[in-house]
Amino acid sequence: MQQLESLIRAAENEVSRQMQVCNACRYCETFCAVFPAMTRRLEFGAADAHYLANLCHNCGACLHACQYAPPHEFAVNVPQAMARVRRETYEAFAWPQPLGALYRRNGVTLALATAGGLALFLLLAIAMKGSLFHEPLAGNFYAIFPHSMLVWMFGAAFGWAVLALAIGAVRFWRGQSPGAVGSAAAVEAxxxxxxxxxxxxxxxDGCNEEDDRFTLARRRFHHLTFYGFMLCFASTCVATLYHYALGLQAPYALTSLPVILGTVGGIGLLIGPAGLLWLNLRRDPMHGDAAQRPMDRAFIVLLFATSLTGLALLAWRDTGAMAALLAVHLGTVMALFLTLPYGKFAHAVYRSAALLKWSIERRQPNRLRIGGD
Ligand code: HEM
Ligand code: SF4
Ligand code: SF4
Incomplete structure (x- = not known):
């Protein structure tokens, strides 16, 4: 705990130091929301550092434009300083607090080992009941694992993730004292x-990736990932509605709403993470925090594996390999759910909160009256 405290102070202090330089320079004032938010402050405490860090989208533009970037002695590297504080945000507001340390260990190896271990466990469970390969079952998953068992297992893991992330968001929000949330601010955020x-x-024109050139690739691949994920989630919600409200049992036809949503979402969730990983591997290391790369990549790989195994299950659900494919897909989804509150997914929560705070703040009068939004 003592070590975490000192790390938080070091990362926050570095953001504070760099913001003092930027506040005198202001060359990047129009680049993003971070700089106008900065001009509303003369001092940068811990809460300010966490707010600005989560408002920074890591586009890299201010680093490439900066005349004080390394090797200049001022060593201004805003995206890197902000990235370091972001992990401190995730750890500091984690619930339960001791599990915050997982943000440091949530790498690709752990993600794949969890998915593989869970898949193996489910494969063994199937093998103990009979044979791994079976007569085609016309896509009837519930002949392998009962519906109620799946609902309990996945409902509990998902409920835990939502609870842990919601508690983190509330703690973060309280520390910010942003004022009342108006509807215009909520819509804008x-x-x-x-x-x-x-x-x-x-x-x-987009972000910088490996050099000074601008590209919209990260935004586009993120959209495919985000909206693909949302469509897959919508597919599960519609299927739940079909099951409980309409009494319609899976498997659903290829032309049914849950399958269409899942297929379109799955394709987005395949292309998006593949593109994000490709960009992540090429990105200039100066943009980010090298220590967080394993966490970033673990999340990308798990998202990719979730859609790949899901689409494979759909493609071969009418064959004798359905049970094995189901076990591998369920193991992967469970690994994604279990790591959701202690990995890169946290960025969605804290970034959304920071954007909301900015939309509230920019509607309030700038009491410093020394420029800025
Ligand atoms: C809801 C609000 C969200 C916002 C505002 C947001 C914003 C961002 C931003 C600015 C980045 C680039 C900087 C960084 O690496 O942190 C990023 C990265 C990423 N986001 Fe999101 N995101 C959101 C939700 C999601 C969701 C729901 C998913 C997927 C389920 C997702 C998947 C990813 C992935 C995989 C990366 C890593 C890309 C990389 O390492 O280059 N995001 N997000
Ligand atoms: S990043 Fe560099 S150029 Fe941009 S405002 Fe800060 S000091 Fe000025
Ligand atoms: S990296 Fe991009 S989003 Fe972050 S502070 Fe610089 S210009 Fe703004």
């Missing part, structure tokens, strides 16, 4: 989150 407005570098 939602739009900025859904459109990823601040991944455009301030000029609409």
């Amino acid at each position: 939602t739009k900025n989150a859904l459109a990823l407005t601040y991944l455009d570098g301030g000029h609409g």
Whole structure:
């Protein structure tokens, strides 16, 4: 705990130091929301550092534009300083607090080992009941695992993730004392989150990735990932409605709403993470925090594996390999759910909160009256 405290102070202090330099320079004032938010402050405490860090979209534009970037002695690297504080946000507001340490260990190896271990466990469970390969069952998953068992297992894991992330968000929000949430601010923040407005570098041409060139690739791959994920989630919700409200049992036809939503979402969730991983592997290391790369990549790989195994299950659900494919898919989804509150997914929660705070703040008068939004 003592070590975490000192790390939080070091990362926050570095953001504070760099913001003092930027506040005197202000060259990047129009790039994103971070700089106008900065101009409303003269001092940067811990809460300010966490707010600005989660408002920064890591587009890299201010690093490439900065005359004080390393090797200059001021060593201004805003995206990197902000990235370091973001992990401190995830850890500091984690619930239960001791599990915050998982953000440091949530790498690709752990993600794949969890998915593989769970899949193996389910494969063994099937093998103990009979044979792993079977007569085609016309896609009837519940002949392998009962519906109620799946609902309990996945409902509990998902409920835990929602609870842990919601408690973190409430703690973060309380520390910010942002004022009342107006409807105009809420609509604007939602739009900025859904459109990823601040991944455009301030000029609409996009982010920097491996060099000075701008590209919209990260925003586009993120949209495919985000909306693909949402469609898969919608597919599960519709299927639940079919089951409980309409009494319609799976398997559903290829032309049914749950299957269409799942297929379109799954394709998005395949292309999006593949693209994000490709960009992540090429990105200039100066943009981010090298220590967080395993966490970022673990999340991307798990999202990709979830859609790949899901689409494979759909493609071969009428064959004798359905049980084995189901076990592998369920193991992967369970690993994704279990790591959701202690991995990269946390960014969605804290970034949305920071965007909302910014939309509230920019509607309040700037008491400093020294420029800025
Ligand atoms: C709801 C609000 C969300 C916002 C505002 C948001 C914003 C961002 C931003 C700005 C980045 C780039 C900087 C960084 O690496 O942190 C990012 C990365 C990422 N996001 Fe989101 N995101 C949201 C939700 C989601 C969701 C729901 C998913 C998937 C289920 C997702 C998947 C990813 C992935 C995989 C990356 C890593 C990309 C990389 O390492 O380059 N995001 N997000
Ligand atoms: S990042 Fe560099 S150029 Fe941009 S405002 Fe800060 S000091 Fe100025
Ligand atoms: S990296 Fe991009 S989003 Fe972050 S502060 Fe710089 S310009 Fe703004």
